[in-house]
Amino acid sequence: xxxxxxxxxxxxxxxxxxxxxxxxxxxxxxxxxxxxxxxxxxxxxxxxxxxxxxxxxxxxxxxxxxxxxxxxxxxxxxxxxxxxxxxxxxxxxxxxxxxxxxxxxxxxxxxxxxxxxxxxxxxxxxxxxxxxxxxxxxxxxxxxxxxxxxxxxxxxxxxxxxxxxxxxxxxxxxxxxxxxxxxxxxxxxxxxxxxxxxxxxxxxxxxxxxxxxxxxxxxxxxxxxxxxxxxxxxxxxxxxxxxxxxxxxxxxxxxxxxxxxxxxxxxxx
Amino acid sequence: xxxxxxxxxxxxxxxxxxxxxxxxxxxxxxxxxxxxxxxxxxxxxxxxxxxxxxxxxxxxxxxxxxxxxxxxxxxxxxxxxxxxxxxxxxxxxxxxxxxxxxxxxxxxxxxxxxxxxxxxxxxxxxxxxxxxxxxxxxxxxxxxxxxxxxxxxxxxxxxxxxxxxxxxxxxxxxxxxxxxxxxxxxxxxxxxxxxxxxxxxxxxxxxxxxxxxxxxxxxxxxxxxxxxxxxxxxxxxxxxxxxxxxxxxxxxxxxxxxxxxxxxxxxxxxxxxxxxxxxxxxxxxxxxxxxxxxxxxxxxxxxxxxxxxxxxxxxxxxxxxxxxxxxxxxxxxxxxxxxxxxxxxxxxxxxxxxxxxxxxxxxxxxxxxxxxxxxxxxxxxxxxxxxxxxxxxxxxxxxxxxxxxxxxxxxxxxxxxxxxxxxxxxxxxxxxxxxxxxxxxxxxxxxxxxxxxxxxxxxxxxxxxxxxxxxxxxxxxxxxxxxxxxxxxxxxxxxxxxxxxxxxxxxxxxxxxxxxxxxxxxx
Numbered sequence: 001x002x003x004x005x006x007x008x009x010x011x012x013x014x015x016x017x018x019x020x021x022x023x024x025x026x027x028x029x030x031x032x033x034x035x036x037x038x039x040x041x042x043x044x045x046x047x048x049x050x051x052x053x054x055x056x057x058x059x060x061x062x063x064x065x066x067x068x069x070x071x072x073x074x075x076x077x078x079x080x081x082x083x084x085x086x087x088x089x090x091x092x093x094x095x096x097x098x099x100x101x102x103x104x105x106x107x108x109x110x111x112x113x114x115x116x117x118x119x120x121x122x123x124x125x126x127x128x129x130x131x132x133x134x135x136x137x138x139x140x141x142x143x144x145x146x147x148x149x150x151x152x153x154x155x156x157x158x159x160x161x162x163x164x165x166x167x168x169x170x171x172x173x174x175x176x177x178x179x180x181x182x183x184x185x186x187x188x189x190x191x192x193x194x195x196x197x198x199x200x201x202x203x204x205x206x207x208x209x210x211x212x213x214x215x216x217x218x219x220x221x222x223x224x225x226x227x228x229x230x231x232x233x234x235x236x237x238x239x240x241x242x243x244x245x246x247x248x249x250x251x252x253x254x255x256x257x258x259x260x261x262x263x264x265x266x267x268x269x
Numbered sequence: 270x271x272x273x274x275x276x277x278x279x280x281x282x283x284x285x286x287x288x289x290x291x292x293x294x295x296x297x298x299x300x301x302x303x304x305x306x307x308x309x310x311x312x313x314x315x316x317x318x319x320x321x322x323x324x325x326x327x328x329x330x331x332x333x334x335x336x337x338x339x340x341x342x343x344x345x346x347x348x349x350x351x352x353x354x355x356x357x358x359x360x361x362x363x364x365x366x367x368x369x370x371x372x373x374x375x376x377x378x379x380x381x382x383x384x385x386x387x388x389x390x391x392x393x394x395x396x397x398x399x400x401x402x403x404x405x406x407x408x409x410x411x412x413x414x415x416x417x418x419x420x421x422x423x424x425x426x427x428x429x430x431x432x433x434x435x436x437x438x439x440x441x442x443x444x445x446x447x448x449x450x451x452x453x454x455x456x457x458x459x460x461x462x463x464x465x466x467x468x469x470x471x472x473x474x475x476x477x478x479x480x481x482x483x484x485x486x487x488x489x490x491x492x493x494x495x496x497x498x499x500x501x502x503x504x505x506x507x508x509x510x511x512x513x514x515x516x517x518x519x520x521x522x523x524x525x526x527x528x529x530x531x532x533x534x535x536x537x538x539x540x541x542x543x544x545x546x547x548x549x550x551x552x553x554x555x556x557x558x559x560x561x562x563x564x565x566x567x568x569x570x571x572x573x574x575x576x577x578x579x580x581x582x583x584x585x586x587x588x589x590x591x592x593x594x595x596x597x598x599x600x601x602x603x604x605x606x607x608x609x610x611x612x613x614x615x616x617x618x619x620x621x622x623x624x625x626x627x628x629x630x631x632x633x634x635x636x637x638x639x640x641x642x643x644x645x646x647x648x649x650x651x652x653x654x655x656x657x658x659x660x661x662x663x664x665x666x667x668x669x670x671x672x673x674x675x676x677x678x679x680x681x682x683x684x685x686x687x688x689x690x691x692x693x694x695x696x697x698x699x700x701x702x703x704x705x706x707x708x709x710x711x712x713x714x715x716x717x718x719x720x721x722x723x724x725x726x727x728x729x730x731x732x733x734x735x736x737x738x739x740x741x742x743x744x745x746x747x748x749x750x751x752x753x754x755x756x757x758x759x760x761x762x763x764x765x766x767x768x769x770x771x772x773x774x775x776x777x778x779x780x781x782x783x784x785x786x787x788x789x790x791x792x
Contacts, residue, residue, distance in 0.1 A: 046673035185695025210740030
């Protein structure tokens with residue numbers, strides 16, 4: 001796929017650009033017309049909206065309604081991200097669309113950046129909410145906290161505000177995707193109840209699974225490797241989470257503030 | 270030539286005359302053709318491995334490649350194993366130790382096109398003293414089986430407009446049969462036969478008829494010119510009837526059928542061709558006017574069995590569209606079919622096997638949820654038929670998808686799709702190995718898989734069914750009950766078909782997994 005990317009670069013740009021030359025060379029995104037952007041929107045909805053939101057506001061994937069995208073500082077980088085995905089972060093490459101369509105999607109994504117969606121709360125007050133609510137018992141931020149749940153140091157860079165809100169009020173609806181390359185679409189932190197043939201019952205989380213084995217972490221964080229033949233019961237609790245809902249524990253403004261705080265956690269930028 | 274023949278030791282002379290291929294099932298110590306024999310049973314008559322001893326099966330050697338997309342099915346001839354490595358390399362290995370003997374790679378352009386499939390290769394064919402391979406840039410190449418020296422190299426089609434080859438060729442008497450990939454780029458598909466000595470093309474069957482030819486009235490306007498109908502999977506052969514059986518892929522553009530009104534023959538069909546001339550004997554279309562990319566590029570399995578008190582010559586196929594079909598392979602007569610996986614697109618099939626399509630199952634701008642997904646309830650990976658159990662074993666994908674439709678225009682060498690698809694994967698999907706009664710498709714047992722598979726199955730006379738999973742498991746099931754008896758974690762997804770062969774009476778089983786080729790035997 002990188003071969004195709006390089007071929008496209010050589011066709012569409014006069015020369016390999018340095019930063020200084022970029023404004024002189026033809027910018028394929030600048031060359032797009034209204035019909036291209038319209039088509040780009042349709043393609044975005046078909047291929048991208050599932051993770052990035054119908055209006056690009058983010059969801060399971062980050063919001064694209066920002067003037068600067070960390071992984072796509074310029075047109076060619078944005079083209080590359082759309083074409084190849086970011087496998088280490090769970091974004092698939094867009095194998096189904098050709099080069100011209102990728103530029104149309106890129107143009108539409110750039111247009112989203114002109115309307116910036118900002119969470120409404122206050123991140124500093126949100127940090128205090130995070131501490132009061134005891135989130136650090138299970139989550140790590142910048143090296144501090146527990147390890148039962150996902151690390152949150154860069155969660156604001158990976159997830160949109162709507163998803164962050166949902167993960168607080170309805171965690172079972174927003175389990176993060178597992179990032180094993182061969183496991184598209186599986187949920188990480190899936191709650192699982194097992195009963196062994198010896199009669200021992202445990203509630204915990206799936207870490208990994210295949211047709212014959214289950215890798216499992218119990219609610220105290222202990223690790224277990226099971227052969228499925230040794231399990232009498234293996235109950236996957238879909239749409240649930242070991243994390244409780246904080247819908248009733250937080251006021252509306254506390255929730256807004258906490259979402260703003262999480263959205264501000266962007267790792268190393 | 271004569272001097273060479275005298276100095277070759279019998280143990281290393283890989284001579285496979287047509288006669289050996291015809292009677293491939295009589296020498297189960299070898300695996301002479303992609304599907305084991307021309308009937309494509311993928312059944313091993315070796316019986317050393319049984320439900321009682323298979324738990325002791327262990328790896329004996331591994332061959333590693335540079336590439337993770339290994340989808341090859343090995344060929345084994347008299348102690349030599351031929352595998353292909355992505356994109357189009359042929360390697361000969363010592364089947365006893367796994368040590369490479371020779372390797373050949375084509376010189377291909379850096380920007381070789383492969384639109385809609387991985388840059389991989391599914392295996393070679395052998396005949397006489399030659400090995401045949403189809404390359405990603407749509408060349409057919411003949412190599413010397415002993416040394417890997419090039420015998421001839423011909424261009425089958427133009428890769429720059431999207432034609433490619435990933436399939437294992439089929440070698441019959443004096444000819445090698447190949448198909449092409451590329452329907453996602455709007456190519457016009459065909460099946461070709463080439464002379465094994467010279468590489469001269471003997472005949473071509475176009476899978477999409479030109480204006481005025483029979484079947485052309487099933488294509489509106491000029492849509493036949495970019496009609497698709499790829500032929501990208503190895504077919505089967507009945508030497509008594511003189512018929513080649515080959516599956517045909519989807520029409521183009523995949524998800525938007527507006528520009529191609531009509532049934533779009535012969536896409537999503539099984540065709541039977543006279544092997545001497547390539548002329549059409551009969552066809553059966555599984556999915557008329559397909560808009561879900563449900564190629565019929567699955568293995569046509571030739572079975573002789575009793576139906577209604579009479580022995581019939583059958584061809585059975587588990588189709589991507591979730592139906593299992595039983596046809597008469599002499600005439601193409603539809604006998605019966607049965608759903609073998611979840612499907613939400615057809616109310617039923619009519620008395621001639623034509624689907625009665627449910628409303629609102631076509632792709633749409635806002636997205637339409639349908640089972641199965643575009644990859645289908647099964648796909649190219651092989652099923653297996655056991656004459657001992659009478660069962661048809663198939664690896665099944667249970668996954669739905671949201672199908673989208675959009676406008677598109679044809680451009681040579683570019684995607685020509687007209688939409689997209691978002692699959693409901695992960696915990697919303699699953700897989701299974703299912704055993705179906707071969708004459709009816711009735712489910713006898715199933716073994717659940719964690720995710721939809723890309724691995725084929727192999728049944729053996731010892732009473733086992735071998736299969737693989739995306740999570741790296743290579744496993745053996747009891748052929749009668751489906752109970753799991755053994756598994757090995759290979760560490761990479763299994764996206765290939767198993768074979769079995771024997772050396773000095775010891776049964777071996779081989780499977781490509783991840784970037785390796787694993788071989789197992791009892792200690």
